[in-house]
Amino acid sequence: MRNRGTAGWISAGIAAVVLSAVLSISIGAVSISPLAVVTELLDHLPFISVDSGLNRFDKAIVWDVRAPRVVLSLLVGALLSGSGAAYQGVFRNPLADPYLLGVAAGAGLGVTLMIVTGASDGIGPFDPVPLAAFVGALVAVSAAGILGSRVGAAGSTTTLILAGVAVASFLTAAQTYVQQRNADTLRQVYVWILGRLAGTWDSVLLVLPYVVICLGVIWWFAGALDVLAVGDDEASSLGLNPRRTRGWVLLAASLAAAAAVSVSGLIGFVGLVVPHAVRSVAGVSNRRVVPLSILFGAAFLALADIAARTIQSPAELPIGVVTAFVGAPFFLMILRSQSGRIS
Amino acid sequence: MTGPQITFRNVGVTAGSTTLLNGIDLTVPSGSWTSIIGPNGAGKTTLLHCLAGLTSHTGSISIGAEQNTTLTSRERARLVALVPQSPVVPPGILVTNYVLLGRTPHQGMRFSASANDEQVVDETLDRLDLARFANRRLETLSGGERQRVVLARALVQSTEVLVLDEPTTGLDIGHQFDVLELVAELGAERGLTIISTLHDLPMAGQFSDYLALLSKGSLVATGTPPQVLTANNLADHYNIDAHVQHTNGEVSITVRRRNDARLAGNSTETP
Numbered sequence: 001m002r003n004r005g006t007a008g009w010i011s012a013g014i015a016a017v018v019l020s021a022v023l024s025i026s027i028g029a030v031s032i033s034p035l036a037v038v039t040e041l042l043d044h045l046p047f048i049s050v051d052s053g054l055n056r057f058d059k060a061i062v063w064d065v066r067a068p069r070v071v072l073s074l075l076v077g078a079l080l081s082g083s084g085a086a087y088q089g090v091f092r093n094p095l096a097d098p099y100l101l102g103v104a105a106g107a108g109l110g111v112t113l114m115i116v117t118g119a120s121d122g123i124g125p126f127d128p129v130p131l132a133a134f135v136g137a138l139v140a141v142s143a144a145g146i147l148g149s150r151v152g153a154a155g156s157t158t159t160l161i162l163a164g165v166a167v168a169s170f171l172t173a174a175q176t177y178v179q180q181r182n183a184d185t186l187r188q189v190y191v192w193i194l195g196r197l198a199g200t201w202d203s204v205l206l207v208l209p210y211v212v213i214c215l216g217v218i219w220w221f222a223g224a225l226d227v228l229a230v231g232d233d234e235a236s237s238l239g240l241n242p243r244r245t246r247g248w249v250l251l252a253a254s255l256a257a258a259a260a261v262s263v264s265g266l267i268g269f270v271g272l273v274v275p276h277a278v279r280s281v282a283g284v285s286n287r288r289v290v291p292l293s294i295l296f297g298a299a300f301l302a303l304a305d306i307a308a309r310t311i312q313s314p315a316e317l318p319i320g321v322v323t324a325f326v327g328a329p330f331f332l333m334i335l336r337s338q339s340g341r342i343s
Numbered sequence: 344m345t346g347p348q349i350t351f352r353n354v355g356v357t358a359g360s361t362t363l364l365n366g367i368d369l370t371v372p373s374g375s376w377t378s379i380i381g382p383n384g385a386g387k388t389t390l391l392h393c394l395a396g397l398t399s400h401t402g403s404i405s406i407g408a409e410q411n412t413t414l415t416s417r418e419r420a421r422l423v424a425l426v427p428q429s430p431v432v433p434p435g436i437l438v439t440n441y442v443l444l445g446r447t448p449h450q451g452m453r454f455s456a457s458a459n460d461e462q463v464v465d466e467t468l469d470r471l472d473l474a475r476f477a478n479r480r481l482e483t484l485s486g487g488e489r490q491r492v493v494l495a496r497a498l499v500q501s502t503e504v505l506v507l508d509e510p511t512t513g514l515d516i517g518h519q520f521d522v523l524e525l526v527a528e529l530g531a532e533r534g535l536t537i538i539s540t541l542h543d544l545p546m547a548g549q550f551s552d553y554l555a556l557l558s559k560g561s562l563v564a565t566g567t568p569p570q571v572l573t574a575n576n577l578a579d580h581y582n583i584d585a586h587v588q589h590t591n592g593e594v595s596i597t598v599r600r601r602n603d604a605r606l607a608g609n610s611t612e613t614p
Contacts, residue, residue: 239420
């Protein structure tokens with residue numbers, strides 16, 4: 001794709017990430033000036049030595065409390081938004097999203113099973129939670145994809161979304177059943193479901209490999225997704241292997257969504273809202289939509305986390321509540337602007 | 344450059360228990376325009392899809408020295424470009440980016456456009472009088488303009504074979520002629536071997552060097568337009584009572600209404 005101006009957009013995305021991160025680190029119960037945050041961060045870059053003027057206590061807040069949480073929100077936002085963009089490309093459907101397709105519900109069921117069986121404590125050094133989430137996610141997206149293509153015309157927006165809603169309802173019901181049957185772990189499951197960004201460097205390290213691998217794969221296939229946009233037959237006649245492209249991207253997107261769900265619980269609408277906003281301002285080429293969704297998704301979730309921490313301060317709102325407040329009305333707006341185009 | 348000869352040998356396609364194509368033997372001469380005609384459901388599109396590698400088939404198809412079945416889809420896409428009957432128009436795509444998709448088989452792993460790709464696209468947009476639409480969204484173009492854009496995408500594939508599936512669908516008679524004239528000019532300029540399906544029999548006769556008449560999955564007549572477009576063939580395979588006149592490469596067909604059938608209460612059909 002011809003992408004004059006892409007560099008400018010990418011720079012804007014990186015600026016948004018940095019800005020939201022600095023804001024998110026500086027805002028909280030103890031307010032730290034953004035300038036001090038910037039100098040403190042710069043001081044940790046190699047070959048740069050500046051004094052932020054922060055005392056030991058403030059430094060501890062920045063590095064041990066806020067930074068891991070902010071980094072995690074950036075990573076989870078990137079995963080959710082990047083996987084949303086990928087699903088939308090693969091299904092050629094602007095409403096495809098990890099939540100609407102039931103992917104998150106599948107991952108949620110997987111995680112719940114891990115928690116109630118106690119396996120979430122880990123088998124040796126191995127953490128089975130992301131894997132269980134991934135299996136659940138793959139089952140859900142396959143079910144939605146197969147049901148959607150069997151019932152209606154292939155590529156039809158409505159049938160895919162309806163199938164996703166059905167799959168999501170079923171898996172959510174299964175998840176609720178499992179959760180209620182095991183009263184002793186109820187609270188643990190609830191806390192996780194509502195979406196929490198447990199800010200520890202451990203959870204950052206847990207998702208980091210998924211971020212690099214999954215988003216790398218999705219980025220690699222962005223150009224192929226543009227070819228896939230003309231449908232399987234035409235894409236084949238242009239020399240692309242549609243099945244191979246779809247397989248890799250679905251795998252990466254599902255793993256990305258599952259990793260996000262396994263560290264942060266259910267945070268909806270990010271994968272829908274961000275790529276859509278990107279597309280409406282920067283054009284429909286996935287070469288732009290994918291990297292920009294990743295960057296702006298990261299920034300979006302970091303900002304949403306500020307709201308989650310401050311609106312009811314000192315209590316915290318679950319971040320999933322914040323994204324739903326922003327995302328649901330936005331989803332309705334998309335539906336309205338799409339009416340007539342959806343078939 | 345002259346496009347390759349294409350040879351279909353005993354090509355067959357079945358879907359479940361239904362035979363879609365049966366024992367097709369057809370030679371499309373190098374650099375010619377051959378049109379596949381035939382009633383609805385005869386297998387015209389299926390035959391084109393066999394050539395474009397979109398349908399698996401028995402028998403063999405050779406494109407010049409290449410055997411179709413041994414080609415990868417990428418190799419085939421450098422030999423054969425397809426203009427589908429109803430192209431998918433991705434919402435929001437710009438004309439220039441849509442045409443650039445035609446360069447896919449010439450691009451690397453991530454399908455990044457080279458300077459050469461962009462040059463080929465610009466030249467083709469100019470040639471097809473589309474340059475002023477380059478930054479328009481494809482869905483905002485009229486049917487005739489859009490069909491030229493799809494043709495442009497096929498041309499930038501830089502193939503020697505052009506496959507057109509009902510390229511005049513949905514166009515008024517003026518734009519139908521425009522598109523076919525353009526295909527004829529480009530075919531002559533670039534020495535393309537062209538295979539098309541066409542519903543409009545007089546136009547098929549006027550523009551094509553050769554015709555192949557498909558009926559119920561079998562090839563029933565091949566040859567020059569006067570050899571294939573005969574009153575007998577139209578009666579046998581289209582079930583119409585037609586008068587056919589060939590004058591200096593122009594074809595006129597008049598069809599008499601079936602008054603008897605109407606009196607008997609049957610529905611009337613027009614070709």
